[in-house]
Amino acid sequence: MVAQSTNEELMQIPQSEKPRIVVIGGGFGGIKFVKKIDTTKFQVVLLDRNNYHTFQPLLYQVATAGLEPDSIAGSLRKILSYKKDFFFRMANVTEVDVHNNLVHSSIGSIKYDHLVLACGSVTNYFGNKDFEEKSFPVKQVPHALNLRSQILQNFEKAVIKNDPEEVQSLMNYVVVGGGPTGVEISGALGELKMHVLPKDYPELNLDKMQIYLIEGKDKLLGGMSEKSGIKAYQYLKRFDVNVLIGKIVKAYDGKTVTLNDGMQIPAQTLVWAAGVQGNIIEGIKSDLSNDRRYFVDRYNKVKNHDNIYAIGDMGYMASEDAPQGHPMLAPVAMQQGVLLAQNFSRTMDNKLLKAFSYTDKGSMATVGRNKAVAELRGGLKFGGLFAWMLWMFVHLFLIVEFRNKIVIFGNWLWNYFTYDRGTRLIIRPFKRPPSPKEQVHLKEEIAAEIK
């Protein structure tokens, strides 16, 4: 059990004459910042609740049994092991005390001279408790594992049910949100339906498996062009996905999804990919954008604060070239991380700071086997096999750690040529009522923890 304390300096970080930068979050932005920061000028401490970096763009493949969780995660200590005067601490940040320049966490408190917020985003349920409690998000490794277990467990249950309505609700999948994550998950579910599950469940009629993708706006892939949205729509149709455009999920009770037009879909699995919001931190008072991101200037400094910076999804930077702010994507976070690190050095060298300007190299989304859409810088738009291969190449290139590149490439080859998925473990237990003995034990545990 980790000691809880608000005493200063419990994290065993040595004192240093250099100013200390505390970075919260080892995502795309946080890692890039740490890699680029000059630790001869600063002492750097990275805090993350996990000991690993998650390659979020491939989480959906973990959720659909295509990749092992280990292959899309990288040990933060290992990735950054070459840095001197750098310290990683696995810690859950609970609050920031801006008056005393202190970060409070599950493992104690730490003083900072500069604070870099790189905590990314969390799922946005738009205040709906039912969505939050009963749907499946896909933002973290445990989420993806949970969804994978749910999908496989649904089929194990469907095999033993004789009520056709219940079987159908187990075989219906509703994915909310037509952005890249929603499109990718629906497509992957379509592939499972067509190629993988029929072999595993000869007793079930897999034609009954229905995948619904619900998008509130009038097109898919809102961040991309109309043309790409239409292509994605057409590709999804080929993977047997029912795409419902311009519809909004109004309610979900864990059994039935109700849309705004009154349509009802019985489904025991609702995947929530309808939006994200800034993962803001207790104690930092500042103006927030509609999607709860800190307003930052073009140097990523948080409004009303002198020594707090927010990069990536956490910062909302409106400028002439991006009046609506930048998209919440890895490249933005990475570029901001690099620039902020360089600007820290510029400050020390009494040089002029450089304002951020986003270099958009393009965007992509994959739908499934041989099918993706891509838009490159300069306006080139294309789809199909070539976009799919480009998507794979870029993701292999971007993922951290050489070992992961090999493992993922190997998995993809295997999945492609065998029409199989290698990782079909249900590793959460069957939900069952606790036995009387377990109930007593659970109550004691809670009592002890409350005390």
Added chain:
Amino acid sequence: MVAQSTNEELMQIPQSEKPRIVVIGGGFGGIKFVKKIDTTKFQVVLLDRNNYHTFQPLLYQVATAGLEPDSIAGSLRKILSYKKDFFFRMANVTEVDVHNNLVHSSIGSIKYDHLVLACGSVTNYFGNKDFEEKSFPVKQVPHALNLRSQILQNFEKAVIKNDPEEVQSLMNYVVVGGGPTGVEISGALGELKMHVLPKDYPELNLDKMQIYLIEGKDKLLGGMSEKSGIKAYQYLKRFDVNVLIGKIVKAYDGKTVTLNDGMQIPAQTLVWAAGVQGNIIEGIKSDLSNDRRYFVDRYNKVKNHDNIYAIGDMGYMASEDAPQGHPMLAPVAMQQGVLLAQNFSRTMDNKLLKAFSYTDKGSMATVGRNKAVAELRGGLKFGGLFAWMLWMFVHLFLIVEFRNKIVIFGNWLWNYFTYDRGTRLIIRPFKRPPSPKEQVHLKEEIAAEIK
């Protein structure tokens, strides 16, 4: 939520004119039996609480961050997908009603004509509640993942502690039991200490990490020769493992291990590999051996029962060639599974049954990098690099599914040449007291479940 019921035939198994064999457990014995049973003569139903087969001999590598959990498990549906008139059901068996030939489970009940018990063994804590609650067993995939998280978390904690005694207790590992599992885990921990952890934790002095292997008898690897035991002892020394022979763990309070000679080792991690016992099932009354296995005749029939069979670890078969019964090893289970399936056919064909006789092809245990011991049929004993390579070859050969063979081989190559371990995720949450909101939620959940 799966319906609880004791009604018959809730599992949606079609009626058949053929006799029905229900097999409990998809381990080495259960799978072999199902593969070999003639389903033109019998309808076969396999029940397992997991949807996967676990390759237990490599669990220790999952526990020590060497392999992904997915690579040592195989989807039971996939392995057996070619069988006709065969049904797999993921179910937790709760009780057998021998008078009515019924198996009760978490997903309902099923009638059998013949019942094959292949549930293997569970960890034997010799009745000590402290050992059961506070130590780490290594029998199932979730166990191995839990131990992996514990090991990595210990080091994350050690980094932030300044009490030298607490740091030491986080860096001490006590492994109880000098059989193959205990030897393999200690050796793998030694490899972590020497090659992997120093790179991850430059702030810690890894020389402080102490691994203790405790064995009650006067030699390691009790199932093998004296010579192999001594070799294993020497190899473990080279991996910096403290081997304590002829000592017994008397008590463990979660913080300090107390041995029978009064020696105390402060250690927050105690790995329990000191013994197993039959995984017996509620409702089947029969004589049990000292290690709680059903006495079976040489046709694996359980004493006092006409249509219940126990194979592998669950059956205790004493015969002239094995007066103490057979070792609880995969080859015994597999050979018994094959023979029992053949004997079922012989019965139908009115042929004479064949009595079981164990073909011992030898045994092996690996200690670590380039070091293993092996004893082959015919008396050949050897150790070192060649034994280590043979060990790897045999395990690659035995593991189910071609994909797993490739993945494991690739991992081993990687681990060998990089002195690295690829899978260092801590995927259980930091233990922390529930928030007031969570406490309320937990209580409601329990109340609802009890109701």
